[in-house]
Amino acid sequence: MSLLEVKKLTKNFGGLAAVSMVSMELYPNELVGLIGPNGAGKTTLFNLLTGVYQPTEGSIDLEIKGKKQSLIGKKTYNITDMGLGRTFQNIRLFKNLTVLDNVLIGMHAKKKVGALAGIIRTPHFYQSEEKMKKDAIALLTIFNLEDKVAELAKNLPYGEQRRLEIVRALATKPKILFLDEPAAGMNPQETADLTALIRQIQRDFEITILLIEHDMSLVMNVCERIYVLEYGRMIAHGTPAEIKNNQAVIKAYLGGD
Template sequence: MSLLEVKQLTKNFGGLSAVSMVNMELEDNELVGLIGPNGAGKTTLFNLLTGVYEPTEGVIDLEVEGKKTSLIKRKTYTITSLGLGRTFQNIRLFKDLSVLDNVLIGMHEKNKVGTLASILRTPAYYQSEKKLREEALELLALFNLETKTEELAKNLPYGEQRRLEIVRALATKPKILFLDEPAAGMNPQETANLTALIRQIQKEFKITILLIEHDMSLVMDVCERIYVLEYGRMIAHGTPEEIKNNEAVIKAYLGGE
């Protein structure tokens, strides 16, 4: 089976169908794009896959230890623990906490010492805290943030806040990383750096990445496959070359007649 299988996924808000009968598959260690005009339903689809919204109907199955596991009606934190991590279109850091603490919060699910050990501050508690801190510092170093560990997240430049949000998502050790418009608000140089960073993430962590992005040059440059949404429906799927030459995509997304 695929790592993630989505079948006939639908979300209605009153009389409006924000996502309608969407089918999608993600495999191990691939980089996939999700594009479409504003209001096409891309972020709504992310919210369905990560448990923020409950589908009106449809199937979301994740491969866990060789078995299909349904993500329908599961809490967001449970879905995160099963291996889905994400960033947001609008940065959602803990802005009054340090850079390091933001990453450690992402790791809390991996702390296995238990409540009693945490309360009593046993040797096992301190060993676990030390290990998590070392892992957090290693992650920050990979993204050139190791010198910013004690800075408040809100004091970082915009591009570094974006990187920190990705680091925090990676701290959950996801099988699939959902990136929601990571280049939003970036200048061309920051976008170029982000493109290199996304490649580095896949190389270093060997995970699947699903990327929502309006910057078509970034999408065409890094993605192996691309899905295209319009008005909540999937209108195309293929390689970057196929999508670039797809008449329906040109008309819906790139402004063709």
């Protein structure tokens, strides 16, 4: 059974179809790429899948405990709670908060302490807060950020800000992680480190990853399957080898004749 099933998804902005009749499936514990030229509709598709936009038509169903549940009409925080996490093309951290606080904000999505316990500060509340801090530091340690817990997010180097955004998304304990151009603005060494990191995340956290990326070497190296968008439509789907030799993809994305 697929973990996420998208059927005939369409989003119109006025007379423009930014995404048109897109269908795709994601399965448990796989790493999938989503590529296409600038303006192809990749980020719009992410925004539809995560509740930022509501579709004009089509369906998005997530498997939860053996049953399909629709994501249509759900708020972004509902979708996060259901198990979809994401990063953004332009880094969106709480830049005036510490590294630790950024991760704790992600963890609060799964916090089970009630509002009353938070107001009167019960022992259970303090125990929960302490456990979250320990879990956050343990997560930061995996990504070599444990020595930066007290630093403001805005003071981190660019590559570390990218890593922190991924850590915050993982703190929500997602079933599916959407990465929107995580290598944007990175130098070759940072991109190589990110490639290894994405592999590690998929392996160690046993989650599904959908990756938007323009760095074709990264996509070809880490993805098991690849979907290709052009002008909001899905024009190809296959393994990296199949996509590399697909004439429609070569023409639309790789500059062929």
